Amino acid sequence: MSYAIEAQNLAVAFADLRAVDNVDFHVAYGEVVSLLGPNGAGKTTAVETLLGFRSPSSGNARIHGLDPVRDHQEVVLRTGALLQRGGVWFPMSPVQVLRLTSSYYQAPRDVNELLDLLDLRRCAKTSWRRLSGGEQQRTLLALALLGRPKALLLDEPTTAVDPEGRRRRVVSYVTDPGPSTDLELLPSSA
Amino acid sequence: MSPIQVLRLTSSYYQAPRDVNELLDLLDLRRCAKTPWRRLSGGEQQRTLLALALLGRPKALLLDEPTTAVDPEGRQVIRDLIKNERDRGCALLITTHELSEAERVADRVVVMNRGHIVVQGTLDELSGSPEMIVEVSSPVDPAALSAVLSCTVTLDGPLQLRCDTASSPQMISLVTSYLNGVNVSMTSLRTRASLEERYLELIGNENSEVRS
Numbered sequence: 001m002s003y004a005i006e007a008q009n010l011a012v013a014f015a016d017l018r019a020v021d022n023v024d025f026h027v028a029y030g031e032v033v034s035l036l037g038p039n040g041a042g043k044t045t046a047v048e049t050l051l052g053f054r055s056p057s058s059g060n061a062r063i064h065g066l067d068p069v070r071d072h073q074e075v076v077l078r079t080g081a082l083l084q085r086g087g088v089w090f091p092m093s094p095v096q097v098l099r100l101t102s103s104y105y106q107a108p109r110d111v112n113e114l115l116d117l118l119d120l121r122r123c124a125k126t127s128w129r130r131l132s133g134g135e136q137q138r139t140l141l142a143l144a145l146l147g148r149p150k151a152l153l154l155d156e157p158t159t160a161v162d163p164e165g166r167r168r169r170v171v172s173y174v175t176d177p178g179p180s181t182d183l184e185l186l187p188s189s190a
Numbered sequence: 191m192s193p194i195q196v197l198r199l200t201s202s203y204y205q206a207p208r209d210v211n212e213l214l215d216l217l218d219l220r221r222c223a224k225t226p227w228r229r230l231s232g233g234e235q236q237r238t239l240l241a242l243a244l245l246g247r248p249k250a251l252l253l254d255e256p257t258t259a260v261d262p263e264g265r266q267v268i269r270d271l272i273k274n275e276r277d278r279g280c281a282l283l284i285t286t287h288e289l290s291e292a293e294r295v296a297d298r299v300v301v302m303n304r305g306h307i308v309v310q311g312t313l314d315e316l317s318g319s320p321e322m323i324v325e326v327s328s329p330v331d332p333a334a335l336s337a338v339l340s341c342t343v344t345l346d347g348p349l350q351l352r353c354d355t356a357s358s359p360q361m362i363s364l365v366t367s368y369l370n371g372v373n374v375s376m377t378s379l380r381t382r383a384s385l386e387e388r389y390l391e392l393i394g395n396e397n398s399e400v401r402s
């Protein structure tokens with residue numbers, strides 16, 4: 001019998017810590033199962049793994065009989081989730097959130113141009129939760145630039161951005177936005 | 191963005207989304223539908239996220255601490271919603287550290303501690319068999335009380351007896367009569383170990399095994 005949600009001998013380890021240690025449980029359609037335990041029990045890690053946001057160290061996670069890592073897109077589309085560390089963009093990717101947000105502006109900047117400018121092309125279709133801190137930060141900066149602002153207020157714009165060329169790219173952009181923009185004011189902590 | 195904005199935007203990703211207005215009513219979000227996200231209360235944010243989770247008519251819902259930071263009224267809204275989703279055939283996995291929430295909404299409970307499963311089963315299975323727990327003012331002989339009640343009676347402590355029987359007016363009357371006969375007062379009577387007692391016992395045993 002295929003269950004709606006199933007953990008089979010599921011284990012998730014972080015270095016020496018086995019956050020989820022060979023657990024087996026299932027949820028049938030039309031059933032409510034409560035995962036109950038104190039803080040640090042592994043409940044959230046189990047849920048995040050079942051949704052495919054983490055890979056199991058061993059064992060299997062299944063939703064609708066699908067592998068949540070391999071079939072992530074379909075699992076996310078067919079599954080509702082409320083996560084403690086979720087946000088309103090979950091499970092959007094940089095390109096999705098940029099396109100959506102651009103619809104709010106009368107004359108937005110081109111999304112593809114911003115993806116290139118902030119070096120987001122490679123992770124353009126990665127869901128928000130799976131982006132690195134730096135990729136999230138650069139996506140937020142791209143959002144800030146969408147509406148062709150005449151002023152930018154950036155609070156620690158290079159925090160969590162890796163020190164490779166990308167950090168230089170952010171700093172060089174905000175200090176010299178180039179002749180194609182009309183940016184005038186830049187209160188920034190960069 | 192406000193709840194209505196983010197719901198309308200997100201609904202555009204689904205082929206057959208639920209109606210946004212229906213979800214605003216269902217989650218009691220109508221009054222704050224146009225309030226910016228940052229000005230919503232924790233409970234309103236939580237209910238907006240739950241509305242987002244429901245937009246695509248999912249057949250499975252995974253809710254991580256859905257009633258955390260939600261006021262009592264909002265909790266009831268979420269509990270009703272969980273029951274409605276179950277009734278339409280949805281599978282729901284809900285994490286919580288609050289026993290009372292599990293007792294209210296769950297068909298089955300999986301108790302986790304330190305990464306592994308301690309026990310799982312229905313609420314009745316986890317709570318154990320019906321029991322009467324009697325606390326007394328002075329020690330009494332469990333064997334004698336066992337003979338009176340025709341059930342097993344064990345000592346939990348010097349002044350606490352556990353009787354393996356459902357509490358009924360007749361059983362309570364027999365216990366009271368017996369205690370009167372031996373000049374002992376009943377200081378408390380509980381009908382059976384609650385899920386909370388069972389849970390604390392299981393988690394407590396686990397943690398003391400780890401410490402020892």
